[in-house]
Structure formats: C-alpha cells, structure tokens
Amino acid sequence: MSIPTNPVPEGARVGYFTTSDKVRLRYALWPKTEGPQRGTVCLVQGRTEYIEKYFETIADFRKRGFAVATFDWRGQGGSDRLIGNPHVGYVDRFEDYWTDLRCFHAEILLPDCPPPFYLVGHSMGGLASLIATTRDRMMFDRVFLSAPMVGLHGLDHSLHRWAAVAETISFMGLGHLPLKRKGDRRPDESMYPDNPLTSDMLRYKRMVETIRADDGLYVGSPSFRWLGAAIRAMLETRQDRFPGEIRIPLLILAAARERIVSTPAIEQLGLRLRTGRHMVIASSRHEMFMEADPVRGQVLAAFDAFITEQSR
Template identity: 75%
Template sequence: MVPSNPVPEGVRLGYVTTPDRVKLRYAIWPKSAGPHRGTVCLVQGRTEYIEKYFETVADFQARGFAVATFDWRGQGGSDRLIGHPHVGYVDRFEDYWTDLKTFHGQILLPDCPPPFYLVGHSMGGLVALDAATRDRMMFDRMFLSAPMVSLAGMEHSIGAWGAFAEALSFLGLGAMPLKRKGDSRPDEAHFTRSPLTSDLLRYTRMVDTIRADDGLYIGSPSFRWLAAAMKAMTETNRENFASRLQIPLLVLAAARDTIVSTPALEQLGLRLRNGRHMVIAGAKHELFMETDAVRGQVLAAFDAFITHQTR
C-alpha cells in the first residue's frame, strides 16, 4: 500500500493464462457512481503497470463505468519473458494481440458489463490500432492517448532501425537492452528532465510506487522488442492503414511529446474515416499523468466521445 497512490474501492485481482502459457495479472473494478455505462478496458504503455492508473480508474468509476485492466506480458505483475526482469521484451508484437484477445475473452466478456470501450496509452494504443483491424466487434469505441505510431525524431528511420534490430536478434542478441539515459528508475532528481509529465505530484507518485515494489520497474527495451515494435509502427504508417479502421476512434496527441511523434499522429488523424484527432496544448507524453489542467481537457474529450454517447 502506497499512501500517495490509494487503491480505488472494489478491486478484484487475478491472473489469466494465454494460449501460449503466459500468465497475465489483471484487475477489475465496479462503477462507483452514476448510471450504468458499461466497461472501460484500459491498456497501458511500455513499462507501465496497473498501479500507475489508480487515479484514472477512479475517474472512470465516478462516471459510471466499470474498469478492467491488465499488465502486458513482460511487465508489471505479469510473467517476465527473459532472465533480466527489468528489460522490456516481446518475441513478436502480435503477442500483445494474444494478451488482449485472451483478456477480452476470458475476463471482459464473462465478468464485466457491456458495452465495452477501450482506452489505450502509447504502446497500448498501438496494440489497440492493430486490434481494430483484426476484430471490429471487440469494442464499441476506442479512445487513444498518444498511441505509439512513430517515435519522435525517428519518423523517417523506423524501417532502418527495425531492420537493424531484426539483424541483431537474428544473431542471437535480441535480449540485449538498448541502453538510453531516459530509462533509469524514476527519481525526484530526474523530474525536471522527465519527458513523461510536467506534474511533480504525479511524477513523485510514480517514484513512490516503484520504490515500494521494484519488481514493477522496466527500463530499457531489448533489441527484439524494438524490432517487433518498429515493424508494427511501420504498418500503421502505410497509406491504406487508416481505411482499415472502421471503429469510432478518437486519438489524442501531446503537443510537447518527445517520445511519440505528434506529427505522425496528426497524419494518421487526417486519414481517419471514422474518427478524429486532437492535440492537447502544453502536454507531455503521459496525458493521464499530467497536470490537472491537461487532465481536465483529456477527461472532457473522453466525456464528449464516450461518456455522453452512453446516454
């Protein structure tokens, strides 16, 4: 229990096993107020974990939504896939689709009230976009926060980086971490340089949570993860990708994002036939962890696109 990060009331924790025998940790909550509106399925970004979203879970509960979330394979409280527990790893990006499909079929459908709305951040947003091309009927709407369709400053080199990482993986170096300065453990001393949020209290809450359970920490991505992610991002940047997205979709981009490419998100947004995009001024990458002023805009967009559509 972390005093700065209280658990929303009514949580039920458990584990579900995928067809390829990976154990995923999940959590579900009932609504706490208002009329019944269905369930928000919250999917996280790379390095993230259930505990990071407690505040946001409570926001959705108060709007009348049940909330269901889980930790992706290789992070949070789910099974690690390689010997180094703090290196991000996945064999194929399609494995995240396996995680989402398993959670949807074994937990969301039998245990949570419909209709179902997906809220995805960063890497989770990329998985959600892939899922929308595979199964239009899984979710009624998708609300994506800075989905990882390209990396900032690498818009024209995604393919080259992917090929490089694939080659290293072929040589048996896939589990090797790509070490970067920004992948160190969260610490108050790093706040002014943080690309994640400009809100000190919420950043400190991340620090407190990792200090309380170091097993939640994920640092550098592996070259195998990089190869898988670059391949998935390349697909979303194809001219015909947006036309394959038939689900109602709202994409939020952060104006000050130095992790995910905001111009790439704007390009995707302009191509959407059944969705739209918004750029949130003054925001860094983690929109749900930002200042009250930014979060207010994000939640207002959520209400307009999802909450008010359930009436």
C-alpha cells in the same frame, strides 16, 4: 501494491489469467461507483507501465458510471517476464500483444464485465489497440487513445533503418540485449525537472514512490527484439490500406510537448482516418492521464464528449 500516496481504489478484484500461448497475466477489475451503468472501460497501458500507475484515472472512470478492467501486458507489471533479466522490455512479436488483449476480452471482459466495452489505450497500448481494431471490429464499441506509439520522437525518417539494425541483432541471437538509454534508468525525484512524461510534480513523485515500494514493477530499457517488433508494427499503421481497416469510432489525442512518440506521425494518421479523428492537447507531455490538472481536465473532457455522453 498500495502506498499512502497511491492507495488501491476500493472494490478491486485482482487475479491472473493465462493466454492461449501459456503466458500468465495479472488483471484487475472495479465496478462503477456513481451514476447509471455505462458499460466497461478496458484500459491498456504503455511500455513499462503497470496497473498501479492508473489508480487515479480508474477512479475517474468509475465516477462516470463505468466499470474498469485492466491488465499488465506480458513482460511488465505483475505479469510474466519473458527473459532472464526482468527489467528489460521484451516481446517475441508485437502480435503477442494482440494475443494478450484478445484473451483478456474472452476470459475476463465477456464473462465478468458489463457491456458495452470501450477501449482506452496509451502509447504502446495505443498502438496495440489500433492493430486490434483491424483484427476484430466487434470487440469494442469505441476506442480512445492517448499518444499512441505510431512513431518515435525524432526518428520518423529513420524507422526502417532502426528496424533493420534491431532485426539483424536479433537474428544473431542477441535480441534479448537491452538498447541502453539514459532515460530508462529507475526514476527518482532528481529526474523530474527535465522529464518527458508529466509537468505535474506530485504525480511524477507518486510514480517514483510506487516503483521504490515495489522494484518488481520496474522495466527499463527495451530489448532489440522488442524494438524491431514495435517498429514493424508502427510501420504497418503507415500503409495506405491501414486507415480503411479501422471501422470503429476512434478518437486519438496527441501531446503538443511530446518527446517520446511522434506527434507528427499521429497527426498524419489522424488525417487519414475514415471513422475517427485526432486532437492535439496543448501544453501536454507524453503521459496525459498523469499530467497537471488543467491538461488532464482537457483529456477527461474529450473522453466525456466521445465516450461518456455516447454511452447508454
């Protein structure tokens, strides 16, 4: 999807691949545009997101000498939707996202992209990335996460209770039902003043215009099945053993003005890491790559220090 305010970066190769459990996922690849060849950034998105949302960030990575590879998770973007209502976020198990990433690495990254590989994950994609680092430490050389979903804002002390509720509803055969929340309605310009995503009006408007141009990209409320699966994955990161299972250099950024995931939970995990560290980005809301230029500049500077300057 290309619109005047969000054109497709030149040089895109777009296609589909099929996971080992027969789910069809949309992907896109771009070569670098400037500088020495530094490898490939594998960019994985948050819940409800899609490839088009990251066109500006993809261009930033390419200018630094990186090829970029990205895909839409199952159940969102241009990939297969998994239940009858395509606008409800759903996954059977959070482990299924590991299947998506592992198959993308094997089917697309390894044969078609220049190494080394660097994993960049946001929000839900950040949680999936954390779990991936404990499954296979050889897939990526470094991992850079923005606002990973290791907790939910305001719910740090009730995650077990919410998991039990979601799992009970799913056990009753109602896991596909949406957990309806006001903030999950289709975005429009009227929602900007109190939005939790970005303080940048033009970038927020660009998100609105992209969804308006292709409603098929829209995902709203999460299902109860998704919620139960996601919370269990969040709780896994709080196990005593978890930080020691991460053996890849890792940098986590948290947002100081966060209202979606839990910044305290990110900080607690960051303090327990053995091969990584964390930073809190002042003035940032949840979507750091979509933030105003002063905030976004801090994020890209952190990326440069941790990945660009360390790449070959």
